């Protein structure tokens with residue numbers, strides 16, 4: 001085929017206007033390239049020519065010049081190519097010399113701040129390329145967004161219950177920028193964002209190797225200074241923590257696999273609660289002041305230098321001891337709230353926790369925080385050579401012979417399945433065998449020894465500046481080394497409720513509802529001079545400590561009007577309830593007698609609002625019926641909670657409850673007859 005002829009006749013004049021030499025050259029080029037490219041150029045050219053002829057004919061009949069159109073497209077394509085090239089070059093020069101960038105790795109807390117900031121930006125969430133993440137709203141936020149609601153059962157038996165069956169469908173996912181490049185404007189500045197993921201190969205602690213994904217965000221802005229990015233990060237951080245005001249974050253050690261990442265992955269957040277006001281913990285006020293004052297001193301910014309000048313390690317430890325349910329954990333949370341600290345709770349009974357883990361966990365604590373070691377007596381801490389409590393095999397048992405016999409019997413019994421052929425095994429045998437194996441595995445676990453814990457608490461790796469709170473029901477069983485000064489600097493004793501405390505608990509329970517409808521100041525109520533003096537001292541102290549960080553917790557000299565309580569209080573007279581977005585109402589019907597039988601006899605008068613004077617009187621009468629030191633605050637709270645809107649009913653029923661519960665305690669039975 002004669003290509004030169006074809007090209008000359010078919011292509012536009014400026015293309016076809018080629019000399020005989022060019023003709024030959026073109027022919028040569030096409031013929032040389034065809035085999036090289038492995039392409040059948042002839043059929044392609046034929047196809048192009050047919051298309052060009054057809055389209056050209058049509059366009060000419062429409063009065064358009066096909067040559068001009070082809071030329072325009074050709075030029076546009078060429079300019080586009082040149083433009084892209086120029087843009088790439090200019091942006092690479094700009095990127096190299098005139099932009100600043102900051103990288104944030106997913107192992108750092110700033111990554112979370114930035115992600116939350118980006119997820120809250122409308123321009124980002126409207127981007128065409130997003131990552132969807134499952135996101136649950138904390139229950140506390142639900143309470144914030146809607147008035148508190150409750151099941152209502154009217155006297156005619158009609159009621160409304162809430163149904164949360166489809167709550168998950170009502171929790172929208174969170175959208176964040178997908179892996180790749182994005183851009184946005186912030187405070188009049190243009191920012192480019194790149195989210196990237198890489199897979200790292202690491203060696204784990206057991207000698208094996210593992211692959212893990214690591215993400216990072218790279219923020220860029222034009223100019224040679226990274227200041228705008230720093231400002232943005234600061235803003236993101238402030239925004240992140242602004243929601244944490246008046247909240248206490250509770251963290252626990254993360255799962256073993258996450259802990260191996262170290263850093264912020266060592267701890268995982270398990271709760272984000274509203275701050276517990278100090279005044280809701282009923283405790284001897286002298287003790288409250290002591291611990292508040294001590295912690296305030298310790299956390300003061302000038303304290304680290306004071307300690308350093310004297311060569312004393314900057315640590316403070318408290319031991320809260322007393323019977324169960326007397327407020328040890330509650331006081332720890334209230335203290336964390338007062339000082340705006342997060343709480344890091346460690347259970348030494350966690351079977352996955354090794355001594356190395358414990359040291360690593362202590363090492364990854366933030367500068368100021370509360371570390372809570374709960375029920376330290378049950379942790380089975382041992383000195384070398386000692387066996388853990390509960391696994392004691394010593395011969396001091398009176399019933400040794402008896403025990404030995406029964407143990408032998410049990411052993412024989414345990415061996416039975418082994419003697420059976422495996423084909424004869426039934427499910428019960430298998431279950432027994434599995435149980436045996438798992439129990440032998442758990443006894444093989446060494447746990448945390450006393451020296452391991454002491455090493456974590458005050459070893460070289462231990463973080464300075466934290467507040468350590470240990471709680472126990474049995475202080476006498478603790479090793480002296482654990483509670484020596486320097487490790488435990490202040491002990492607070494908790495006791496079962498006194499009459500005065502019972503009275504206070506009663507008032508606290510019904511105060512919030514009452515103050516929501518009829519706000520009343522505490523100073524309006526009669527009080528003993530000593531209590532008043534201590535209270536005002538405590539209030540002053542609490543105010544000076546907490547005023548800058550916790551606006552919702554303010555306690556103006558004796559004024560119990562609590563903003564948080566007021567926002568969540570229920571108007572008992574109201575028939576309208578606004579439900580949280582995750583719940584939908586469902587109708588239920590109960591006969592009034594059934595309701596009364598089930599929840600106790602609620603009389604119409606019980607639901608009437610209560611005046612301050614009446615509350616004081618009822619609280620006094622209630623307290624007089626509570627025997628001194630017999631019930632823990634938790635038990636009293638449990639009784640009152642079952643009558644949480646009916647103080648008069650609580651007073652009516654307390655005598656029967658006290659009698660029944662004392663009998664139950666005497667009989668040492670766990671089965672409750674009166675509640």
Ligand SMILES: Nc1ncnc2c1ncn2[C@@H]1O[C@H](COP(=O)(O)OP(=O)(O)OP(=O)(O)O)[C@@H](O)[C@H]1O
Pocket residue numbers: 280281282283322323324325326327328329330331471472473494632633634635637
């Ligand atoms: N002194 C108190 N003042 C106010 N509330 C209290 C007090 N003691 C207990 N409570 C209430 O009882 C419940 C249990 O209290 P908490 O967990 O603080 O007790 P604890 O002493 O830590 O118990 P345990 O020794 O079993 O861990 C909480 O809901 C708390 O509100």
